[in-house]
Ligand SMILES: Nc1nc2c(ncn2[C@@H]2O[C@H](COP(=O)(O)OP(=O)(O)O)[C@@H](O)[C@H]2O)c(=O)[nH]1
């Protein structure tokens with residue numbers, strides 16, 4: 013199955029909210045008039061597209077005025093074009109791997125999908141022929157390192173961890189960078205905690221983890237990816253801003269897009285943070301991670317269902 017088909021399937025709820033509802037508006041061969049445009053506007057505003065809904069709506073109104081909006085396909089084409097213009101493809105994945113090892117720090121609130129995303133990334137990078145090491149710097153609960161270790165075993169990768177609760181995350185980050193260098197692995201993925209007593213503690217801890225990594229390897233971390241829970245829709249933006257204020261985030265992973273109709277929020281999230289979406293999480297297995305592809309993402313949620321059976 014190609015990327016577009018996988019996304020259509022996995023993003024089914026968001027696709028329903030946008031594409032299927034759009035088909036619904038045109039059912040019975042309705043013509044485009046002000047009533048229909050109003051309903052369309054409502055559909056866009058309720059799809060968690062945020063400020064992007066404004067742009068989509070005014071572009072549709074502009075085309076309508078000029079007589080260039082003849083039917084459903086024109087509407088879809090306009091949505092597609094305006095949505096695509098919102099997305100920043102970012103650097104190609106191959107440019108991620110510029111260190112030896114390439115150190116990738118994964119941050120985000122508790123429960124957002126960090127550990128699962130790390131497991132998926134490890135799997136993905138291994139499939140590309142890279143050697144991977146995991147660093148379990150979420151020491152807030154021992155269970156967090158246990159969870160990472162289970163994934164590590166499933167992937168057949170090594171993990172650097174400590175057994176007791178409350179170990180110093182910066183120390184583990186440091187050890188894992190040293191180990192990754194000594195073993196000559198290609199990629200080190202470092203998991204971090206997303207919950208401390210206060211937000212300022214968390215941010216201070218992340219800053220310290222970063223400093224300590226740099227002490228061992230001055231150009232690391234090469235990437236710091238913020239994992240956001242896609243089911244939060246646009247609410248993820250506020251949370252994300254706390255992280256981007258504290259650590260230098262280089263990219264986003266939007267997890268759990270399979271479980272939500274709020275996937276349209278990806279546009280608002282990217283717009284508000286000005287950071288590229290690197291990957292999207294589309295399920296709970298190791299394969300359920302896609303490198304973010306703007307065209308495929310937009311097509312998966314706005315193109316008309318073609319249906320394989322025609323007769
Ligand atoms: N459906 C779905 N569930 C996910 C996805 N990513 C993570 N999860 C689930 O979200 C929950 C929290 O994930 P976890 O990786 O432990 O979050 P962490 O606390 O940030 O490390 C777990 O139950 C995961 O299985 C995803 O892309 N799709």
Ligand SMILES: [Mg+2]
Pocket residue numbers: 123126127128150156203
């Ligand atoms: Mg975790």
